[in-house]
Amino acid sequence: MSHEVSVAAVPREHAPPGAWWDHVRAAVRGQHYDYTAGPVGRSLLLLAIPMVLETLMESLFAVCDVFFVGRLGADAVATVGLTESLLTLLYALAMGLSIGATATVARRIGEKDPDGAARAAVQAIALGLVVSVAVGVAGVFGAPTLLRAMGATPSIVETGSAYTRVMLGGNATVVLLFLVNAVFRGAGDAVIAMRVLWLANAINIVLGPCLIFGLGPFPALGVTGAAVATTCGRGIGVLFQCWNLTRPGGHVRVEARHVTLDGPVMRGIWRLSASGVFQILISTTSWVFLVRILSAFGSAVVAGNTIGIRLIIFAVLPAWGLANAAATMVGQALGAGKPERAEHAAWLAARYNLIFLGAISLLFFGLAEPLVGLFTHDAAVAVYAVACLRTVSVGFVTFGFGMTLSSALNGAGDTWTPTWINLGCYWCFEIPLAFVLARTLGWGPMGVFVATTVAFSLHAVVSALIFRRGAWKTRRV
Numbered sequence: 493m494s495h496e497v498s499v500a501a502v503p504r505e506h507a508p509p510g511a512w513w514d515h516v517r518a519a520v521r522g523q524h525y526d527y528t529a530g531p532v533g534r535s536l537l538l539l540a541i542p543m544v545l546e547t548l549m550e551s552l553f554a555v556c557d558v559f560f561v562g563r564l565g566a567d568a569v570a571t572v573g574l575t576e577s578l579l580t581l582l583y584a585l586a587m588g589l590s591i592g593a594t595a596t597v598a599r600r601i602g603e604k605d606p607d608g609a610a611r612a613a614v615q616a617i618a619l620g621l622v623v624s625v626a627v628g629v630a631g632v633f634g635a636p637t638l639l640r641a642m643g644a645t646p647s648i649v650e651t652g653s654a655y656t657r658v659m660l661g662g663n664a665t666v667v668l669l670f671l672v673n674a675v676f677r678g679a680g681d682a683v684i685a686m687r688v689l690w691l692a693n694a695i696n697i698v699l700g701p702c703l704i705f706g707l708g709p710f711p712a713l714g715v716t717g718a719a720v721a722t723t724c725g726r727g728i729g730v731l732f733q734c735w736n737l738t739r740p741g742g743h744v745r746v747e748a749r750h751v752t753l754d755g756p757v758m759r760g761i762w763r764l765s766a767s768g769v770f771q772i773l774i775s776t777t778s779w780v781f782l783v784r785i786l787s788a789f790g791s792a793v794v795a796g797n798t799i800g801i802r803l804i805i806f807a808v809l810p811a812w813g814l815a816n817a818a819a820t821m822v823g824q825a826l827g828a829g830k831p832e833r834a835e836h837a838a839w840l841a842a843r844y845n846l847i848f849l850g851a852i853s854l855l856f857f858g859l860a861e862p863l864v865g866l867f868t869h870d871a872a873v874a875v876y877a878v879a880c881l882r883t884v885s886v887g888f889v890t891f892g893f894g895m896t897l898s899s900a901l902n903g904a905g906d907t908w909t910p911t912w913i914n915l916g917c918y919w920c921f922e923i924p925l926a927f928v929l930a931r932t933l934g935w936g937p938m939g940v941f942v943a944t945t946v947a948f949s950l951h952a953v954v955s956a957l958i959f960r961r962g963a964w965k966t967r968r969v
Contacts, residue, residue: 520545520683527680527821528602528828532836536817539682540841544813546673546686549693558802560701561718562867566795567645568715569873571652573798574642575659577783580776582660585623586667588769589616590674591902592761597678598820598903599969601743602827608757610750613675613737615758619765620671624664631660642780643787651715658719665726672733677816678823679743684736692729696722764907764969771902771911778918778947782940785930793937796876799867803881807852807888808895811845815896818842819903823969826904831965838900838959845892856885876937883941887948894952897959905969913954922947 520541527535561568593616600608631638635656639649669692673685699721706712713720737746779801786793818841825834856863864877898910922943929939 525680527824528830528833532821532833532840536821536837536841539677539680539817539820540814540844542682542686543677543816544810546682546689547809547811547813547816549686549690552693552697552806556697557700557718557722558799559867560704561715562799564704564715566791566870566873567648567651569795569798569868570644570648570791571639571655571715572718573783573794573801574639574644574648574787575652575656576798577642577780578638578656579659579663579666580779581773582627582663582666583670584773584776585627585769586620586670587772588767589620589623589667589761589765590670591768591771591907592616592763592765593671593674594678594816594819595764595823595903595905595907595969596757596761597675597744598680598823599827599905601679602824606744607750609675609679609744610746611754611757612761613672613744613746614750614752615754616671616675616761616765617668618753619758619762620667621664624667627663627667628661631663632657635660643784645791648791654716655719658716658723662719662723662727665723665730668730668733669726672730672737675737675744676733676742677820680820680824681742681744682817682820684733684742688729688733688736691732692725695725695728699724760969764905767907767911768902771907771914774911774914774918778922781923782926782944785926785940786937788931789937792870792872793876795868795870795873796878797880797937797940799864799873799877800880800884802867803856803863803877804884807849807856807885808891811849811892811895812899814841814845814848814892815899818896819899822900822903823905826965826967826969831962834900834904834965835962838897841900842893842896842956845896846889849888849892853885853888856888857882860885879938880941883938884944887945890952891948894948894955897955898951901955901959901964904964905967906964909958909964910955913951913958917947917951917954921950 525535525538527539558569558572561572593612596612596616597609600606600612636649636653639652639656644652669688673688676682676685676688700718701707702710703713703717703721704715736742737744739745783794783797786797818838821837821841822834825831825837860878860881861874864874864881868874868877898913901907901910925946926940926943929935929943930937931939933939935942
């Protein structure tokens with residue numbers, strides 16, 4: 493019996509003092525562990541630590557990127573903000589496909605069927621490649637039109653079209669980075685997903701300022717340099733993923749015999765992913781509409797919102813690590829025929845996120861001005877960034893709770909329930925409320941920020957009520 497399994501078998505109340513630190517080290521090293529057995533808290537910890545570290549690096553990159561671009565002026569920051577709003581549609585596709593991949597792979601691993609997990613991984617990647625080609629063609633040829641549709645000024649279109657072309661044209665790196673990491677997480681190989689993202693984003697962070705400002709032998713590409721650095725870093729990350737997916741030793745290993753199209757498996761993943769795409773699309777396009785409302789108030793507002801949201805992403809992405817851990821735990825536990833374990837893991841992860849984001853909310857509210865001051869010296873931009881950060885962070889506590897329970901439902905294969913929750917809370921409630929507060933009642937940008945906070949709270953309440961009913965325990969994947 494391996495060391496980590498024997499330690500996991502020790503009851504919580506009798507665990508030696510160093511046991512928790514042993515598990516932290518085991519999580520980072522990527523030792524194999526059966527997440528369908530042993531104390532739920534420890535299993536969740538072993539999964540969550542690499543997932544949180546993975547998303548923490550993504551958060552760091554989001555902040556560093558806008559930090560360097562912020563030196564180029566409001567138009568450059570607004571370009572990143574408007575393009576990010578367009579990319580939310582791509583993220584929706586990638587994350588939706590990832591939901592189907594995670595749920596299917598986790599269920600197969602829980603059933604002790606690694607070959608089934610490998611076949612599912614191949615079918616998910618094939619779906620992702622089809623999506624990325626279509627988006628890439630549209631992005632390369634339609635970048636200026638897309639920016640104008642988002643309300644960009646002529647100067648932003650002139651400055652930012654190349655940035656948007658590179659980001660959308662190289663979208664395959666984004667899709668595959670999301671998708672293959674979802675396979676690793678569903679299999680319980682969260683540490684591999686962590687290493688992939690750390691590698692990709694470390695390259696982004698180092699290469700970004702070199703290409704933006706023309707450091708050393710690199711050309712000064714301005715805001716376009718940020719897009720080139722991002723695409724290069726993510727592309728190298730995808731190559732590293734492929735190597736890990738085919739080498740021996742992981743929970744999932746793709747071999748030549750798995751690389752065929754499997755109609756039933758692909759349809760099963762697409763069934764989960766289609767509703768998952770719609771689910772994420774509802775959530776992320778709400779940001780597109782909110783940015784469209786904000787763009788009517790000028791570039792300074794859009795730039796301020798971009799900085800505020802990037803700082804918010806810095807806090808929220810690690811919370812997604814816990815939510816992803818809950819999804820994997822739920823999927824594997826249901827595959828092993830242990831629905832009570834699945835439920836326990838979901839509520840425990842939700843409570844952890846409640847505490848974590850509550851603390852971050854207090855930090856952001858109190859330190860909003862000095863934090864924003866790190867990214868811009870433009871007073872007109874800073875005032876809106878501070879307002880965004882303080883107002884939206886108030887909703888952090890409930891956002892983390894609802895996000896975790898929605899992820900748990902996705903991990904169970906019940907992807908339509910979070911879809912309907914998102915539809916009601918974001919499209920039918922948040923967007924109309926933001927428009928009424930900002931335009932009809934004359935609150936301006938603050939109306940958008942307040943609507944976001946209220947929608948977060950509503951989402952958490954509805955998610956908790958539905959999750960408690962337990963219908964998700966009988967879903968088949």
